[in-house]
Amino acid sequence: MKFNKDRIASPFKHRFFKPKKSTENRVAAIALYRALLSGCSSAALPDDDRTSLQNAIRNKFRQNRKIQSPYQLGLSFKLGYETVDKLDAATTANTASTNILSHIISTLPRGLTRAPPQPRPLPPPPPTYPSGRHPLAPLPPNRAVLKVRPHATVSGQRKVPVLASANGVPFLRLTKPQPAALSRVLHQKLARRQENFHRQVELRNYWLPLAKQEDEWDALITAQLPERVDGSEGKWVDEVLVADKDNSMAYELEMRKDKMMVGAMMEIVDRETAMVLRAGGKVVRGRAKAPLRVLEP
Numbered sequence: 001m002k003f004n005k006d007r008i009a010s011p012f013k014h015r016f017f018k019p020k021k022s023t024e025n026r027v028a029a030i031a032l033y034r035a036l037l038s039g040c041s042s043a044a045l046p047d048d049d050r051t052s053l054q055n056a057i058r059n060k061f062r063q064n065r066k067i068q069s070p071y072q073l074g075l076s077f078k079l080g081y082e083t084v085d086k087l088d089a090a091t092t093a094n095t096a097s098t099n100i101l102s103h104i105i106s107t108l109p110r111g112l113t114r115a116p117p118q119p120r121p122l123p124p125p126p127p128t129y130p131s132g133r134h135p136l137a138p139l140p141p142n143r144a145v146l147k148v149r150p151h152a153t154v155s156g157q158r159k160v161p162v163l164a165s166a167n168g169v170p171f172l173r174l175t176k177p178q179p180a181a182l183s184r185v186l187h188q189k190l191a192r193r194q195e196n197f198h199r200q201v202e203l204r205n206y207w208l209p210l211a212k213q214e215d216e217w218d219a220l221i222t223a224q225l226p227e228r229v230d231g232s233e234g235k236w237v238d239e240v241l242v243a244d245k246d247n248s249m250a251y252e253l254e255m256r257k258d259k260m261m262v263g264a265m266m267e268i269v270d271r272e273t274a275m276v277l278r279a280g281g282k283v284v285r286g287r288a289k290a291p292l293r294v295l296e297p
Helices: 023-042 047-063 070-091 095-107 180-224 236-278
Strands: 162-166 169-173 283-286 291-295
Touching (some): 023 047, 023 070, 169 236
């Protein structure tokens, strides 16, 4: 196929753009690259020479992909167009053109005709976790802590869980370090609580004063109307107050759930403590080196 380089726009038309950011420059380079590889496939060359020339084209384009000088780019495009013309001539079984190409290929450096480096292989898949479960995966409902604790029998010494709080969010600390799934749940609950607070501030400090101003404006306009309206459509303030009430109810519902959860957690701690004391052990409240209280049987 004849490569019509006259149809390609000049890659240096817009002087204010870098060549790598110029669309015309990229289009011209890609078109030239495809034309060279297509010409290699259709040229009457031995297989070894065809492969060497294709490798040389790929390696040369890879080496020159960061050139920003218009002068060097002009030389590169000129050389590429001349090579396309020679390949077109070799396609028509022109012995002279084929001999010229074979001579040029024989003079190319060995490193240029070598196959380009292969892309890096994909990284291996992450190793499976020893427990067979992702650390962020939640526990199944039948294994929830509030349902299975306290265990009737344990292997080894029984450890009493600690009722802790993360910025007001209650949770049971069973082991250290803290599981990643528990940290994810705490972050989500704190983010939801913070979003609820921000919505409350926005409703009361921005939308409510704005709605009051709209109601005052509506009252002024209604007073100027020749026919009074009864105002049964409602006020702007009412909608903001409804939204603020819904937001407060959602917050109170979450607080009630946390309160119920605290009661269930505290019951688990008390039962675990009683089991430890019946077994003859002792329970330390606070830090081990500076305990706040020590319970002994």
